[in-house]
Amino acid sequence: xxxxxxxxxxxxxxxxxxxxxxxxxxxxxxxxxxxxxxxxxxxxxxxxxxxxxxxxxxxxxxxxxxxxxxxxxxxxxxxxxxxxxxxxxxxxxxxxxxxxxxxxxxxxxxxxxxxxxxxxxxxxxxxxxxxxxxxxxxxxxxxxxxxxxxxxxxxxxxxxxxxxxxxxxxxxxxxxxxxxxxxxxxxxxxxxxxxxxxxxxxxxxxxxxxxxxxxxxxxxxxxxx
Amino acid sequence: xxxxxxxxxxxxxxxxxxxxxxxxxxxxxxxxxxxxxxxxxxxxxxxxxxxxxxxxxxxxxxxxxxxxxxxxxxxxxxxxxxxxxxxxxxxxxxxxxxxxxxxxxxxxxxxxxxxxxxxxxxxxxxxxxxxxxxxxxxxxxxxxxxxxxxxxxxxxxxxxxxxxxxxxxxxxxxxxxxxxxxxxxxxxxxxxxxxxxxxxxxxxxxxxxxxxxx
Numbered sequence: 001x002x003x004x005x006x007x008x009x010x011x012x013x014x015x016x017x018x019x020x021x022x023x024x025x026x027x028x029x030x031x032x033x034x035x036x037x038x039x040x041x042x043x044x045x046x047x048x049x050x051x052x053x054x055x056x057x058x059x060x061x062x063x064x065x066x067x068x069x070x071x072x073x074x075x076x077x078x079x080x081x082x083x084x085x086x087x088x089x090x091x092x093x094x095x096x097x098x099x100x101x102x103x104x105x106x107x108x109x110x111x112x113x114x115x116x117x118x119x120x121x122x123x124x125x126x127x128x129x130x131x132x133x134x135x136x137x138x139x140x141x142x143x144x145x146x147x148x149x150x151x152x153x154x155x156x157x158x159x160x161x162x163x164x165x166x167x168x169x170x171x172x173x174x175x176x177x178x179x180x181x182x183x184x185x186x187x188x189x190x191x192x193x194x195x196x197x198x199x200x201x202x203x204x205x206x207x208x209x210x211x212x213x214x215x216x217x218x219x220x221x222x223x224x225x
Numbered sequence: 226x227x228x229x230x231x232x233x234x235x236x237x238x239x240x241x242x243x244x245x246x247x248x249x250x251x252x253x254x255x256x257x258x259x260x261x262x263x264x265x266x267x268x269x270x271x272x273x274x275x276x277x278x279x280x281x282x283x284x285x286x287x288x289x290x291x292x293x294x295x296x297x298x299x300x301x302x303x304x305x306x307x308x309x310x311x312x313x314x315x316x317x318x319x320x321x322x323x324x325x326x327x328x329x330x331x332x333x334x335x336x337x338x339x340x341x342x343x344x345x346x347x348x349x350x351x352x353x354x355x356x357x358x359x360x361x362x363x364x365x366x367x368x369x370x371x372x373x374x375x376x377x378x379x380x381x382x383x384x385x386x387x388x389x390x391x392x393x394x395x396x397x398x399x400x401x402x403x404x405x406x407x408x409x410x411x412x413x414x415x416x417x418x419x420x421x422x423x424x425x426x427x428x429x430x431x432x433x434x435x436x437x438x439x
Contacts, residue, residue, distance in 0.1 A: 014420035048434040049427050053395040056373045059278050062288040066270050069292045
């Protein structure tokens with residue numbers, strides 16, 4: 001075997017054992033070592049050396065090396081102006097978070113109560129009883145303080161099932177439309193409804209102090225003595 | 226860490242050498258997050274120390290250098306744009322520091338003979354005394370110590386260029402591409418330098434190599 005060829009093959013042995021030789025180079029090496037005993041021994045020694053080096057143990061880490069590294073890193077990081085500023089702000093602001101949140105919540109609550117008392121309102125039912133008093137009321141619902149038409153309604157009804165009507169109240173407090181939702185349907189009841197509706201007088205609903213249209217549902221139930 | 230910073234960073238590193246997970250980790254480092262630095266030290270300290278130890282041959286020096294390397298990583302992480310994998314970038318810094326330290330030693334101890342035996346524990350063995358295998362026999366233990374001492378001595382005799390490439394490839398198992406990135410050389414140079422380094426090393430370690438006669 002020529003020495004020139006052997007030298008050429010031996011230069012390829014290092015990439016060959018790392019599978020980094022090209023396919024042609026790998027074929028050349030494989031073919032050559034199959035016929036050249038000295039080069040075969042060379043290849044074996046390369047493989048053996050790689051195994052020997054790979055087998056050596058990792059040195060144990062010096063005690064406290066990791067801890068000391070962290071401490072030095074921490075010092076270096078805290079020497080950075082921006083980080084120092086951020087840490088300072090954290091120290092100052094963190095204790096203030098709870099008081100500030102409480103203060104803001106209380107202020108909002110007080111403001112809400114104050115606003116509610118300035119713009120309170122009432123809700124009217126067919127029975128003319130004042131019930132709910134909304135706290136936060138920039139909108140006042142329709143209501144009535146004149147129950148004369150209710151007394152009229154009490155004297156006249158003669159039907160057996162309850163009557164429910166939905167009325168639309170205009171911004172002047174008068175009924176501008178109505179619709180029977182349930183109850184008896186006959187000319188007598190229709191005539192009665194028209195009479196009652198024409199008598200109805202409400203204080204119109206207001207939104208931000210301005211009268212607006214609204215709807216009221218009225219329910220009439222017969223109570224026999 | 227603010228999430229939007231991480232996303233901005235991910236946008237900037239589109240097409241870079243980093244995976245999304247790695248990019249997020251780098252963004253956390255750049256945002257100076259405590260937990261990210263803890264993770265960095267936990268992940269890389271052992272392999273950097275190992276490389277430094279094999280290059281310098283001294284535990285105390287290697288340990289000190291590991292700390293310097295992490296400080297340098299911290300100082301430079303802001304400029305890291307993801308042009309290489311984080312591991313490659315860190316080892317580039319590590320090798321730059323290690324080779325600087327070796328050059329400094331060379332200047333300082335130009336006229337002094339540095340004997341590897343000085344760093345051994347009296348009986349010609351390096352730190353391997355501290356290394357316990359799973360359950361080796363006394364003969365195996367002795368052989369293992371001898372081999373390790375011989376390898377460390379053989380590494381010491383190599384030039385720093387050859388030692389670097391052997392440590393990266395045969396001890397740390399870096400790919401040729403990674404070695405090229407870490408040392409700033411071409412793949413072709415990696416191949417030829419590694420071949421020469423192995424040939425040199427083989428001469429020194431020949432008596433430990435098992436070569437069967439065909």
